[in-house]
Amino acid sequence: MSPPCTPPIPIAHFRQWLRGSLTNRITFAALTLSASVTLLILGLSFGVTRTLVETNIEDALAGQARLAAHRIEAVLNGMVQDIDGLADNALMVNAVDDPRWRETYLLPFLRDHRLTPHTYYALHLIGAGGEVLAGNGPGDPATYSDTAWGERVLKDGKPYAGVAHRPPNALLVVAIPVRREGEAKPVGMVVGETSLSELFYNEAAFSERKRIILRERHRPLISWDEVGLDDAAVLAVAQPLRLDPPLEGLGLTIEVGDDRARLLAPLGWLSWAFAAVLVVTLLIALWWSRVVSRRLARPICALSRIATRVSRGGLEESGEIQVRAEGEDEVASLAGAFDLMLEKLRDSHHKLELRVDERTRELNEAKEKIEHDFHIQQAISQILRASLEQTTIDEKLEHALEVIFSVPWFNVHKAGSIFLRDENEPDTLVMHVERGLAEPLLESCARLPFGKCLCGRAAARREVVYSDGIDHEHEIAFDGMENHGHICLPIQVGGKVLGVVNLYVEAGLARPDHEIEFLNAIANALASTLERQRAEDQERRLGTQLAHMARLSTMGEIATTLSHELNQPLATIVNFAGGSLRRIDNRAFDADSQRFALTKISEQAKLAGEIIRRVRAFVRKGEVPYSHTAIDINEVVEKAVELVEFQARRGETVLELHLDPALEPVPADRVQIQQILVNLILNAVEAMGELPVEERRIRIRTLYEVGEQAHVLVHDNGNPPADLELERLFDPFYTTKASGMGMGLAICATIIEAHQGRIWASRDGARGLTFHFTLPCARGRG
Numbered sequence: 001m002s003p004p005c006t007p008p009i010p011i012a013h014f015r016q017w018l019r020g021s022l023t024n025r026i027t028f029a030a031l032t033l034s035a036s037v038t039l040l041i042l043g044l045s046f047g048v049t050r051t052l053v054e055t056n057i058e059d060a061l062a063g064q065a066r067l068a069a070h071r072i073e074a075v076l077n078g079m080v081q082d083i084d085g086l087a088d089n090a091l092m093v094n095a096v097d098d099p100r101w102r103e104t105y106l107l108p109f110l111r112d113h114r115l116t117p118h119t120y121y122a123l124h125l126i127g128a129g130g131e132v133l134a135g136n137g138p139g140d141p142a143t144y145s146d147t148a149w150g151e152r153v154l155k156d157g158k159p160y161a162g163v164a165h166r167p168p169n170a171l172l173v174v175a176i177p178v179r180r181e182g183e184a185k186p187v188g189m190v191v192g193e194t195s196l197s198e199l200f201y202n203e204a205a206f207s208e209r210k211r212i213i214l215r216e217r218h219r220p221l222i223s224w225d226e227v228g229l230d231d232a233a234v235l236a237v238a239q240p241l242r243l244d245p246p247l248e249g250l251g252l253t254i255e256v257g258d259d260r261a262r263l264l265a266p267l268g269w270l271s272w273a274f275a276a277v278l279v280v281t282l283l284i285a286l287w288w289s290r291v292v293s294r295r296l297a298r299p300i301c302a303l304s305r306i307a308t309r310v311s312r313g314g315l316e317e318s319g320e321i322q323v324r325a326e327g328e329d330e331v332a333s334l335a336g337a338f339d340l341m342l343e344k345l346r347d348s349h350h351k352l353e354l355r356v357d358e359r360t361r362e363l364n365e366a367k368e369k370i371e372h373d374f375h376i377q378q379a380i381s382q383i384l385r386a387s388l389e390q391t392t393i394d395e396k397l398e399h400a401l402e403v404i405f406s407v408p409w410f411n412v413h414k415a416g417s418i419f420l421r422d423e424n425e426p427d428t429l430v431m432h433v434e435r436g437l438a439e440p441l442l443e444s445c446a447r448l449p450f451g452k453c454l455c456g457r458a459a460a461r462r463e464v465v466y467s468d469g470i471d472h473e474h475e476i477a478f479d480g481m482e483n484h485g486h487i488c489l490p491i492q493v494g495g496k497v498l499g500v501v502n503l504y505v506e507a508g509l510a511r512p513d514h515e516i517e518f519l520n521a522i523a524n525a526l527a528s529t530l531e532r533q534r535a536e537d538q539e540r541r542l543g544t545q546l547a548h549m550a551r552l553s554t555m556g557e558i559a560t561t562l563s564h565e566l567n568q569p570l571a572t573i574v575n576f577a578g579g580s581l582r583r584i585d586n587r588a589f590d591a592d593s594q595r596f597a598l599t600k601i602s603e604q605a606k607l608a609g610e611i612i613r614r615v616r617a618f619v620r621k622g623e624v625p626y627s628h629t630a631i632d633i634n635e636v637v638e639k640a641v642e643l644v645e646f647q648a649r650r651g652e653t654v655l656e657l658h659l660d661p662a663l664e665p666v667p668a669d670r671v672q673i674q675q676i677l678v679n680l681i682l683n684a685v686e687a688m689g690e691l692p693v694e695e696r697r698i699r700i701r702t703l704y705e706v707g708e709q710a711h712v713l714v715h716d717n718g719n720p721p722a723d724l725e726l727e728r729l730f731d732p733f734y735t736t737k738a739s740g741m742g743m744g745l746a747i748c749a750t751i752i753e754a755h756q757g758r759i760w761a762s763r764d765g766a767r768g769l770t771f772h773f774t775l776p777c778a779r780g781r782g
Contacts, residue, residue, distance in 0.1 A: 058235070076247055080245075084159075095134060123135060126154075173191065175189050177189050211223070211224065379521075383399070383525040415435055453475045455502050466485070466486070469483050470483055493527045631665065653688060664777035710775045713770055715769070726760075757776065759772065759774075
């Protein structure tokens with residue numbers, strides 16, 4: 001049973017008491033809320049009141065500080081004006097120059113000029129050399145010229161103001177330069193001193209506050225303190241002194257303050273009044289909480305006990321439990337509603353359990369299907385992604401087996417193979433990859449005719465062949481072979497069989513339709529991969545043949561020049577051979593002349609052989625399309641220039657080479673890259689045929705660029721047509737020549753793309769074109 005609604009409240013068991021009943025919680029909440037709201041209101045009121053009182057006190061202190069500051073300002077500013085007037089007086093200038101003038105007029109003037117004690121403490125006239133010419137008062141003028149400020153006043157002619165400490169006084173020293181009319185350099189200075197201490201104490205005497213301080217740049221200079229407290233216990237207001245030059249740089253401030261506790265003492269009674277209000281508020285809150293408890297909490301406590309029994313017994317065990325409440329008030333209505341709620345809750349609970357069970361079953365089925373479809377899509381994506389990589393067909397098939405075996409729900413052994421149709425014998429399957437096959441099967445299953453064993457039947461029938469064990473259709477077997485089943489599935493496109501996927505399954509396993517459905521999707525992906533691979537191979541073969549024909553066409557263009565170049569070494573050989581024969585016939589030869597002739601014949605024969613070798617290397621047809629080996633691009637450029645330099649000389653064109661020695665090796669087909677360079681250089685020679693001879697210049701550069709790429713540039717000074725479309729230069733059959741076919745640059749673009757590079761053209765101002773192509777270096781192909 002629940003604890004009684006009004007238990008005692010022992011302090012030691014406050015938490016148990018608070019959890020004991022709703023009445024206790026209502027009481028505690030009412031007291032807490034009332035206390036919090038009252039404290040908040042009283043705190044805000046007290047804070048506002050205290051702020052207003054402190055503001056009024058600070059205003060009063062600020063008024064006294066301003067009054068004291070005004071008085072001190074008036075005295076000090078008047079002193080500066082007086083000294084400045086004396087310095088400008090002709091009396092001071094004459095006194096500097098004439099000692100008798102000083103005795104007759106200046107000294108009496110100074111004695112008469114001294115006013116009240118706190119106005120001038122001393123007044124002196126100092127000469128340009130620092131000597132004391134005249135003065136009054138107890139100052140120490142002999143030291144003025146020895147100070148740094150004294151030297152600056154006499155040298156620079158700028159006024160000075162500063163504070164000098166001569167215990168027990170703090171003196172204000174003001175120095176004004178004396179000049180002759182029309183001259184910039186001072187002939188002396190007037191120095192006046194006043195006692196800041198006397199001036200300050202006169203102001204402190206009339207102050208009503210207990211502490212007044214004169215500060216110089218925030219440092220205490222002179223103070224009057226009857227409080228004797230720390231700065232934190234004193235309420236103070238500072239007022240800066242507004243002084244005329246040169247006093248404005250002293251940073252003097254007057255600060256007036258008093259005991260903070262004494263000033264705020266009237267606020268004490270307000271705290272007691274606020275405490276009394278808080279106590280009254282808490283008593284009212286306690287009374288109100290007890291009234292609410294009697295009217296509301298006790299009926300609810302009875303209802304909560306019944307609800308607790310229902311919750312502990314469960315809905316299935318609560319059929320006989322009802323809430324009974326007499327009367328027709330709100331509590332009775334609540335009890336009836338509670339009974340009706342229990343009945344509907346039991347019905348809803350039963351229906352919900354049935355629906356949850358059904359929904360859970362549907363979700364599990366959907367989850368299995370989603371996982372199944374996900375693994376199918378993932379496997380197909382991996383196979384298709386591998387088909388785009390630059391790998392062999394066997395590597396792609398090996399990857400496909402890995403993907404099949406990695407599917408977690410696929411119920412197969414980690415053993416199987418993939419066959420492909422033999423291109424030369426279309427009715428024969430050739431095993432390309434295998435996994436986990438026994439050693440005897442590697443030889444006996446290496447080649448299978450269509451129709452033989454399970455794999456051959458799958459290829460011949462163009463349908464899935466399934467076997468749950470070794471039977472009469474399993475024609476290839478050996479002693480000791482472990483019993484197992486097979487799934488043999490053809491790889492086909494448009495009814496044409498490209499190969500067979502063969503996988504091992506558990507012996508006695510019923511036909512796995514899900515696995516076969518998955519394998520059909522894999523076979524379709526493999527068919528796409530095989531078709532793509534064969535199309536790419538065919539495209540490369542055609543590209544190689546087309547490039548070979550282009551090289552032959554290029555050699556046709558330079559054949560005349562080559563015949564002329566070959567004619568020169570051959571003619572030299574004939575001349576030297578004829579001369580040697582004549583010497584032999586005339587018996588007029590010696591060993592040295594014969595050796596010289598034979599040496600020349602050998603050199604010219606090597607030169608002719610080198611020309612023929614370069615031509616044969618250029619026009620040869622590669623056996624393997626795009627055979628990439630690491631080549632030196634600089635060397636390829638030099639060889640290409642050797643091939644076309646005959647044509648360039650014939651066209652009176654200068655070839656300039658700028659080769660980067662830091663260029664990395666490039667994996668590429670040497671002959672095809674050389675073909676691109678020959679094509680670009682010959683195009684440039686032809687483009688400059690109409691130019692004056694001195695302007696026919698071709699610049700060939702190689703660069704090593706960031707990103708580990710080799711960049712080759714071929715620039716000419718020709719005049720390209722104004723309507724030339726650079727982006728179409730590499731399209732097939734696009735040409736600007738009257739007799740051109742438009743295939744040369746298209747072949748160049750095909751070769752560069754096959755090498756994973758890029759080729760483009762750009763204009764260089766009004767004249768000339770630059771052809772660029774880039775190739776990845778060997779280190780950058782990672």
